[in-house]
Amino acid sequence: MTTNARIILLVEDNPSDVGLTERALSKSQIANRLIVTEDGQEALDYLWGAGSHAGRDTTDLPALVLLDLNLPKVTGLEVLRRIREDARTRRLPVVILTSSKEEQDIAAGYDLGVNSYIRKPVDFKQFAAALEQLGLYWLSMNEAPPKVKDVRDT
Amino acid sequence: MSERPAAPIDEVLADSMHRAQVRASGAEAQASLAAERQQAAETLRRISNANESRFRAWFDSASPGVVAIDETGRITLVNTSTEEMFGYRRDELVGQPLAIILPERYRTGYAEHERACFAHPHKRPVVEVRGRKKDGAEFPLEVGLSFVEEGGVRSALAFITDISERSRAAEALGEIQRDLMTKNSQLEGLFQHSPVGLAMFDAEPPYQVLTHNRIYQQFSDEPFRSEGMLGKYIPDYMPQAEQNGMFEIFREVARTGNGKTLYAFPYEGLRRGKTWWNWNLSPVLLEGKVKAFAHMLIEVTEEVQARESLAATEGRFRALLESASQGVLAVDDGGCITLVNAKTEEMFGYHRDELVGQPLEVLLPERFRAVHGDYQRTYFAHPRSRAMGLGVDLTGRKKDGSEFPLEASLSFVEQGESRMALALITDITERRRTQEALRESESQFRTLANAIPQLCWTANAGGLISWYNQRWYEYTGTTPGKMEGWGSQSVHDPEALPEVLDRWQGSMASGEPFDMVLPLRGADGVFRPFLTRVMPVRDRDGKVAGWFGTNTDISEQRKTEEALRESEERLRQLNAELEKRVRERTTQLEAANKELEAFAYSVSHDLRAPLRGIDGWSLALAEDYAPQLDERAHKYLDRVRSETQRMGLLIDALLQLSRITRSEIAHDTVDLTSVAQAVAARLREAHAGRRIEFVIAPELTAEGDARLLEIALTNLLGNAVKFTGPRADARIEFGRTDCDGERAFFVRDNGVGFEMAFASPLFGAFQRLHKVSEFPGTGIGLATVQRIVHRHGGRVWAEAQPGQGAVFYFTIGAQ
Numbered sequence: 010m011t012t013n014a015r016i017i018l019l020v021e022d023n024p025s026d027v028g029l030t031e032r033a034l035s036k037s038q039i040a041n042r043l044i045v046t047e048d049g050q051e052a053l054d055y056l057w058g059a060g061s062h063a064g065r066d067t068t069d070l071p072a073l074v075l076l077d078l079n080l081p082k083v084t085g086l087e088v089l090r091r092i093r094e095d096a097r098t099r100r101l102p103v104v105i106l107t108s109s110k111e112e113q114d115i116a117a118g119y120d121l122g123v124n125s126y127i128r129k130p131v132d133f134k135q136f137a138a139a140l141e142q143l144g145l146y147w148l149s150m151n152e153a154p155p156k157v158k159d160v161r162d163t
Numbered sequence: 164m165s166e167r168p169a170a171p172i173d174e175v176l177a178d179s180m181h182r183a184q185v186r187a188s189g190a191e192a193q194a195s196l197a198a199e200r201q202q203a204a205e206t207l208r209r210i211s212n213a214n215e216s217r218f219r220a221w222f223d224s225a226s227p228g229v230v231a232i233d234e235t236g237r238i239t240l241v242n243t244s245t246e247e248m249f250g251y252r253r254d255e256l257v258g259q260p261l262a263i264i265l266p267e268r269y270r271t272g273y274a275e276h277e278r279a280c281f282a283h284p285h286k287r288p289v290v291e292v293r294g295r296k297k298d299g300a301e302f303p304l305e306v307g308l309s310f311v312e313e314g315g316v317r318s319a320l321a322f323i324t325d326i327s328e329r330s331r332a333a334e335a336l337g338e339i340q341r342d343l344m345t346k347n348s349q350l351e352g353l354f355q356h357s358p359v360g361l362a363m364f365d366a367e368p369p370y371q372v373l374t375h376n377r378i379y380q381q382f383s384d385e386p387f388r389s390e391g392m393l394g395k396y397i398p399d400y401m402p403q404a405e406q407n408g409m410f411e412i413f414r415e416v417a418r419t420g421n422g423k424t425l426y427a428f429p430y431e432g433l434r435r436g437k438t439w440w441n442w443n444l445s446p447v448l449l450e451g452k453v454k455a456f457a458h459m460l461i462e463v464t465e466e467v468q469a470r471e472s473l474a475a476t477e478g479r480f481r482a483l484l485e486s487a488s489q490g491v492l493a494v495d496d497g498g499c500i501t502l503v504n505a506k507t508e509e510m511f512g513y514h515r516d517e518l519v520g521q522p523l524e525v526l527l528p529e530r531f532r533a534v535h536g537d538y539q540r541t542y543f544a545h546p547r548s549r550a551m552g553l554g555v556d557l558t559g560r561k562k563d564g565s566e567f568p569l570e571a572s573l574s575f576v577e578q579g580e581s582r583m584a585l586a587l588i589t590d591i592t593e594r595r596r597t598q599e600a601l602r603e604s605e606s607q608f609r610t611l612a613n614a615i616p617q618l619c620w621t622a623n624a625g626g627l628i629s630w631y632n633q634r635w636y637e638y639t640g641t642t643p644g645k646m647e648g649w650g651s652q653s654v655h656d657p658e659a660l661p662e663v664l665d666r667w668q669g670s671m672a673s674g675e676p677f678d679m680v681l682p683l684r685g686a687d688g689v690f691r692p693f694l695t696r697v698m699p700v701r702d703r704d705g706k707v708a709g710w711f712g713t714n715t716d717i718s719e720q721r722k723t724e725e726a727l728r729e730s731e732e733r734l735r736q737l738n739a740e741l742e743k744r745v746r747e748r749t750t751q752l753e754a755a756n757k758e759l760e761a762f763a764y765s766v767s768h769d770l771r772a773p774l775r776g777i778d779g780w781s782l783a784l785a786e787d788y789a790p791q792l793d794e795r796a797h798k799y800l801d802r803v804r805s806e807t808q809r810m811g812l813l814i815d816a817l818l819q820l821s822r823i824t825r826s827e828i829a830h831d832t833v834d835l836t837s838v839a840q841a842v843a844a845r846l847r848e849a850h851a852g853r854r855i856e857f858v859i860a861p862e863l864t865a866e867g868d869a870r871l872l873e874i875a876l877t878n879l880l881g882n883a884v885k886f887t888g889p890r891a892d893a894r895i896e897f898g899r900t901d902c903d904g905e906r907a908f909f910v911r912d913n914g915v916g917f918e919m920a921f922a923s924p925l926f927g928a929f930q931r932l933h934k935v936s937e938f939p940g941t942g943i944g945l946a947t948v949q950r951i952v953h954r955h956g957g958r959v960w961a962e963a964q965p966g967q968g969a970v971f972y973f974t975i976g977a978q
Binding site for chain 2: 028
């Protein structure tokens, strides 16, 4: 499986931010397919093949999850906690991408095992530059974690 | 006796008589005497035919009495000796029974004896009987009977010997024997019961005991036994003999042959413990060798003990005398000193040798000597014991001439001829001084007691008040007369009195101090509360000798206390109210803080997101529709974007400000010099094109939160850099100075400064003194500085003049 084929899961409820993220990724020549889930529950459904994503091949995990914190239904930190609790998604690279730089959020994110914490700058150029570096690092430089077997069978 | 013996009868008879006589005077061989006498009779018969006259003569001259009796017992013949012996004439005797010469009590017995003799005529032993003279006197005699048979006629010759002399001698001998025996037993008694212990024993070890008396047994460890120690050995009876050194003496006497006398020889036995003996051990010599010892002992235990006890008594008396705390002095009736003890020596400074034999006056000042001499003579004339110095000042004179007051008691001692006065002398200098001090202290006490504002008084051990101070009379308006006895009760409140008396009795019983607030009536009739304290005054033995009481008027104190209580109560209420308010405010503040936190959170999330949209989409417009937009449109879009970004900065600044308010503050020692240097370095880098001189004072430290202080310094130094922008020679100084006694840090610049008139809102959020176009900024920086300084318990202020630069001061805590 090539890097290009891997999915980036964006968990973001603000359509403007989704648009800007898509724009920044495309400007940064990151060709991975972007799947957007607009709330935390949907993100988890997607990852575990549940709800509206029932039947999805759950072994096909995204290459990277870009997680906003301020989400409807299930908050970003809660999504992170559940991802880390589940053996299937435990090793999934998750980057928090949010407007907040409250210490408590940053600390909680790392405590729950986030891989990176990026604050979205107001200046779009800076935002685009940040996403470019992010993509470069996680999608090509970083060695992806090995696939997790379906622990439900074991 | 009709026939007369023939010659040579003289010789025969003489021989026979002689032998009889010899026999009669001897004590032995009486048995053969009868035979010999019979032989004599035979001879006599044979010579009866001889010369009758010669026979007569011999017969009469025969020394023993010879009496012839016929068979009927009648006397037929008597010789001269017999006449003499019995005091009868022979004609008075012839024809009479022989019994006539016997005392009547023997006559019957004799008659039977005679008959028996005639019935069996043979030799009869000589018998001793008593003779009876004519005058009735009795004397001892010896009778031997010889039988004569001639021609069928039997007769008997009785030879009678007066044995008075012999008897007397025998008696004398018996007497002597009896006497000897008596003496012997007396001697034995004397030996046995002698108060002196006597013994003899073998001179060779182990010293067999030959004899000893009863007292000697006292010396041994065995109780007395009648069989004594005879045949035993000394170690059997005195196991301690060797230990007590007895044998050593034995050996010495045995060796030298000289007796040894010891006085008060101590002997420690098992039975009686330690005893003392006067000893004499004499050797008994035989053929020049010591064969035995004669041991003589007298117990002197009691004497030794008495002597020892006497010595001890005397020693004790001497020690007592010498250690007496009083001077002891004896004076004979001549007025001379005879005895002095150590205390007297010490008291007068003389050695006893200098005093004994001297007249007593030597110890008196000269002016008293004559009078004392008279006094002394009077005393010996009418001696009696008395204590001197009672009411009289006696004065002693020391060797160095100094004088001191003394007290002396006198006793008169008469011992045989000698009369003496014994004086006990006490130096009363100290007592005088004490009395003086006591008087002075008493006077001071009265002065003090009358000077103090308290009422005070003293009572005896029984609680009866004996003295009041002046203040008592002033307050109560009473007089000493009214206070006599239990008069003080009249000033007590009758309602309180029972309790007062009850507790006062309790104190007196226990000896504990009395402490009570009680009302006393003043001269004005008003009862006021008095704090009453009564302390026991104890004598040297710790016994309560009296009481000292004070009464302190505490009515003012009571009022003050009341007022204080009221004000305390008010204060307490105020405090409670204040605390309540503080609690309310705290609650409100906490709520506000929470709101602020929520606000800050939503600001950081929700306000920034749209800004990013505005910025992003403006850029997208500018990029994607660049050809359709003219230059002005692009310029507007740039403005949209720059304002958006400025808003982002403002939001960030606001967030920082709120975070400073909310965050916990640390308390460390912060090296402000280093912090300022680090900040300066960053600023210099950020403004690489400018020439900026930083002057940072060394070794500046403060107690506080390093992170917050760095933010404050960043803002202040950053401002200084910003406002010196127009100057080519920017100079920025960080240091510490004294401001009205307060140590303050300062940041001084030579920048554009500002008008002090506008300085008041300087530290408010979003307050700016300059145009954004001139000096960009959020207007949050100084507000942040102020908040940080406030959180450190300090204050911040500024001094400036337009064009002259500005100085920002801040303090950290109470420096």
